[in-house]
Amino acid sequence: MEKAIVSAENVTYTYPAEEGKQNHAALHDVTISVKQGEFVAVLGHNGSGKSTFAKHLNAILLPSGGAVYIDGMDTREEGLLLAIREKCGMVFQNPDNQIVATVVEEDVAFAPENMGVAPEEIRRRVDACLETVGMGEYKRHAPHLLSGGQKQRIAIAGVLAMEPSILVMDEPTAMLDPAGRREVMQTVARLNREKGITVILITHHMDEAAMAGRIIVMHEGEVALEGTPREVFARVEEIRRLSLLPPQTVDLLWHLRAQGFDLPLEALSVEECADVLEAFLKK
Amino acid sequence: MLKDITLGQFFPGSSLLHRLDPRAKLVAVVLFVVSLFISSSFWGYALCFLFLAWCVHISRISPKMILKSLRPLVIILIFTGVLNMLYTPGEAIFHFWIFNITKEGIFNAAFMIFRIVLLIAATSMLTYTTSPIALTDALERLLGPLKKLHVPVHEFAMMMTIALRFIPTLIEETDKIMSAQKARGADFDSGSLIDRAKALVPILVPLFVSAFRRADELATAMECRLYHGGEGRTRLNTLVMAPRDWGALAFMAAFCLLVMNAQRIAAVVL
Amino acid sequence: MSEILTVQNISHIYSAGTPFERAAVKNISLSVQEGEFVGLIGHTGSGKSTLVQHFNGLLKPTSGTVLVDGQDIHASKEATRRARFQVGLVFQYPEYQLFEETVYKDIAFGPRNMGLDEGEIDRRVRTAAQQVGLPEDALEVSPFDLSGGQKRRAALAGVFAMEPRLLVLDEPMAGLDPVGREEILQCIERFRRVSGAAVLFVTHSMEDAARVSDRLIVLNQGEILMQGSPAEVFSNSQALTAAGLDIPTVTRLFIELRRRGLPLSPAVYTVPQALAEILRLKNGGEGEVC
Numbered sequence: 001m002e003k004a005i006v007s008a009e010n011v012t013y014t015y016p017a018e019e020g021k022q023n024h025a026a027l028h029d030v031t032i033s034v035k036q037g038e039f040v041a042v043l044g045h046n047g048s049g050k051s052t053f054a055k056h057l058n059a060i061l062l063p064s065g066g067a068v069y070i071d072g073m074d075t076r077e078e079g080l081l082l083a084i085r086e087k088c089g090m091v092f093q094n095p096d097n098q099i100v101a102t103v104v105e106e107d108v109a110f111a112p113e114n115m116g117v118a119p120e121e122i123r124r125r126v127d128a129c130l131e132t133v134g135m136g137e138y139k140r141h142a143p144h145l146l147s148g149g150q151k152q153r154i155a156i157a158g159v160l161a162m163e164p165s166i167l168v169m170d171e172p173t174a175m176l177d178p179a180g181r182r183e184v185m186q187t188v189a190r191l192n193r194e195k196g197i198t199v200i201l202i203t204h205h206m207d208e209a210a211m212a213g214r215i216i217v218m219h220e221g222e223v224a225l226e227g228t229p230r231e232v233f234a235r236v237e238e239i240r241r242l243s244l245l246p247p248q249t250v251d252l253l254w255h256l257r258a259q260g261f262d263l264p265l266e267a268l269s270v271e272e273c274a275d276v277l278e279a280f281l282k283k
Numbered sequence: 284m285l286k287d288i289t290l291g292q293f294f295p296g297s298s299l300l301h302r303l304d305p306r307a308k309l310v311a312v313v314l315f316v317v318s319l320f321i322s323s324s325f326w327g328y329a330l331c332f333l334f335l336a337w338c339v340h341i342s343r344i345s346p347k348m349i350l351k352s353l354r355p356l357v358i359i360l361i362f363t364g365v366l367n368m369l370y371t372p373g374e375a376i377f378h379f380w381i382f383n384i385t386k387e388g389i390f391n392a393a394f395m396i397f398r399i400v401l402l403i404a405a406t407s408m409l410t411y412t413t414s415p416i417a418l419t420d421a422l423e424r425l426l427g428p429l430k431k432l433h434v435p436v437h438e439f440a441m442m443m444t445i446a447l448r449f450i451p452t453l454i455e456e457t458d459k460i461m462s463a464q465k466a467r468g469a470d471f472d473s474g475s476l477i478d479r480a481k482a483l484v485p486i487l488v489p490l491f492v493s494a495f496r497r498a499d500e501l502a503t504a505m506e507c508r509l510y511h512g513g514e515g516r517t518r519l520n521t522l523v524m525a526p527r528d529w530g531a532l533a534f535m536a537a538f539c540l541l542v543m544n545a546q547r548i549a550a551v552v553l
Numbered sequence: 554m555s556e557i558l559t560v561q562n563i564s565h566i567y568s569a570g571t572p573f574e575r576a577a578v579k580n581i582s583l584s585v586q587e588g589e590f591v592g593l594i595g596h597t598g599s600g601k602s603t604l605v606q607h608f609n610g611l612l613k614p615t616s617g618t619v620l621v622d623g624q625d626i627h628a629s630k631e632a633t634r635r636a637r638f639q640v641g642l643v644f645q646y647p648e649y650q651l652f653e654e655t656v657y658k659d660i661a662f663g664p665r666n667m668g669l670d671e672g673e674i675d676r677r678v679r680t681a682a683q684q685v686g687l688p689e690d691a692l693e694v695s696p697f698d699l700s701g702g703q704k705r706r707a708a709l710a711g712v713f714a715m716e717p718r719l720l721v722l723d724e725p726m727a728g729l730d731p732v733g734r735e736e737i738l739q740c741i742e743r744f745r746r747v748s749g750a751a752v753l754f755v756t757h758s759m760e761d762a763a764r765v766s767d768r769l770i771v772l773n774q775g776e777i778l779m780q781g782s783p784a785e786v787f788s789n790s791q792a793l794t795a796a797g798l799d800i801p802t803v804t805r806l807f808i809e810l811r812r813r814g815l816p817l818s819p820a821v822y823t824v825p826q827a828l829a830e831i832l833r834l835k836n837g838g839e840g841e842v843c
Contacts, residue, residue: 060503468666
């Protein structure tokens with residue numbers, strides 16, 4: 001069996017109590033493990049605890065109970081902080097607020113500069129990472145003049161320059177338009193496929209989650225559903241109850257089933273669904 | 284619109300001046316300013332003027348831009364001129380009420396104005412041909428030795444960099460907030476001074492809130508990218524002094540000496 | 554029905570006369586009827602955000618005229634000011650405009666600028682808060698203490714309280730999860746039902762636009778690519794895809810099924826429609842339709 005590169009064991013997290021507010025558990029007994037090279041989507045509506053979970057993966061937050069191990073390193077150990085963050089890169093929602101420098105290549109160089117990497121090696125990494133995200137020709141550009149999708153790809157390159165094994169993305173497409181979302185998702189899928197980078201994608205978009213190998217649905221700080229996209233989406237009633245929308249393909253098949261027709265629910269893509277419906281209608 | 288303001292006033296180019304090491308340029312400007320202040324003769328000023336004109340010429344920056352950089356200082360220039368004219372004792376050539384305008388005063392005023400103009404023009408040339416980032420880098424490197432005295436040189440440079448990065452973002456944001464409040468009937472263009480100041484609240488509050496949020500998110504993002512201060516940090520583009528940079532510095536030192544002795548040399552030659 | 558908004562041949566050119574000259578809006582004419590729900594669709598950079606800022610006079614067209622209720626909004630300063638209150642504009646991420654000490658005061662900002670008396674302001678603030686589903690006790694807290702979704706709704710209430718006759722919303726659901734999106738749509742519906750105002754909402758989501766709009770206007774590179782009922786627009790999905798827009802998954806599914814020779818309608822864009830259409834075909838053209 002492959003070993004888990006990310007392992008959260010019975011993690012509980014309670015936000016520090018604010019004056020006049022009841023403190024509530026944002027995470028409750030969450031156990032998740034991710035293997036090297038996996039692409040896992042963590043789904044959930046706002047307040048489901050998915051972002052809180054993401055922040056545990058590189059020690060922005062520390063568990064109140066339980067433990068998180070990144071490649072065997074306990075995130076509570078202060079001495080391991082830099083090593084954990086180098087291993088586990090994090091991309092955030094707002095691309096504007098994670099770009100530090102006024103020139104694209106300087107920004108991508110930021111992390112390796114902090115690591116004390118030699119200039120020639122930084123140069124190699126910057127060029128390689130910008131190529132990987134398809135932004136090579138923009139290296140001398142000013143980031144604030146780029147589109148949202150381009151900025152987010154720069155942010156990804158900036159994290160890749162640390163050469164992490166895990167990429168955690170906290171709703172990286174929430175602020176992007178459809179074209180930007182496509183750019184970012186294609187980049188992420190390619191990184192996972194070609195470079196073998198473990199991807200943990202936090203999202204509320206079903207179609208993005210469908211690209212993952214495994215989906216974990218969170219609800220009220222707990223893991224509510226887990227499985228391959230097919231398995232998870234086929235549970236239409238549960239998905240609805242968790243305040244999420246099933247993909248339209250599955251939704252349509254589910255409605256037809258509700259009308260008494262015996263159709264499989266595991267047809268996720270347009271082609272698969274068309275196959276099912278074609279067979280159904282030509283019968 | 285606010286968006287149209289150009290910031291940093293940097294004009295990218297590939298002239299010799301653009302390519303010089305920013306540290307060399309910074310030191311060169313300091314030497315030029317020193318030359319200006321130690322020069323007391325017509326010939327010294329003439330040399331400085333000719334040298335600067337040559338710099339503008341080879342940088343391919345329009346002389347109009349230099350004039351533009353002087354515009355905000357016109358009042359200071361006039362003020363300096365008038366003060367010098369009125370308070371320099373000497374041979375009176377014009378008398379009015381309690382004021383004496385002297386021949387020396389007129390000379391002094393002219394020299395002072397000329398000196399300030401050249402000073403501004405020279406520093407403008409520095410910012411026109413050097414990107415703000417390169418300038419920040421140069422300052423960090425030149426002031427590096429002060430770190431030993433616990434002067435937070437790296438922190439200062441990092442602050443500069445982040446400020447430069449976020450100024451356009453915040454300007455755009457201000458634009459947006461202004462439009463949004465105008466859509467709710469806010470009026471920024473009429474009323475008394477106090478009314479206008481009050482009208483800024485609906486812009487400033489959201490702007491501050493947003494700036495703090497951005498700062499918070501940026502800090503987290505920087506920590507996630509392993510930022511832990513200047514210690515042990517390397518750079519992608521390290522500044523390297525090329526022979527031409529040393530050449531430029533040597534030239535400036537010689538220029539400084541030349542200006543200092545301009546009067547004497549002129550006397551010998553002429 | 555009369556026209557509340559009439560836009561005649563407007564163009565907007567940024568940085569005219571400089572090397573950066575760029576036409577964001579090119580010779581656009583459109584109109585919105587009283588009480589209509591119009592979806593304005595276009596990808597980023599299609600000029601939609603620039604276009605809507607002309608409707609309440611925030612931007613002045615380089616050429617062309619904008620009429621609100623038949624009046625040229627740039628005829629006089631008063632006309633511009635009137636247009637600003639008749640056409641309520643909600644910007645993208647409107648929660649970033651909240652600034653007052655309490656939610657009540659923030660919602661009252663617009664009505665107060667209109668010069669209304671306290672009694673009327675109070676009525677409007679409470680009505681608007683109700684329309685966006687903010688409870689009475691939320692009015693006295695600081696807007697910065699609200700949750701993300703509540704902030705957005707409080708900001709919407711600030712424009713609702715001006716009781717505009719045309720409500721224009723720029724990407725009102727951007728960045729929200731499915732539940733939040735649904736809530737916002739319901740707020741807009743409620744406002745429309747109660748006030749009878751027309752709504753024009755800008756989005757790049759074809760699915761949202763199709764669900765609620767009577768009419769769609771598709772913008773591409775500063776020009777109107779097409780307009781018509783959702784069914785008409787979606788029947789021409791090729792042009793939509795070419796304009797860089799995402800068509801709904803069911804629409805793509807039906808294109809695929811038609812390609813495979815099934816006689817289905819091309820104008821399907823919601824799941825209930827798709828269901829009805831498949832059942833129609835299955836039952837030989839008749840039978841139960843939802």
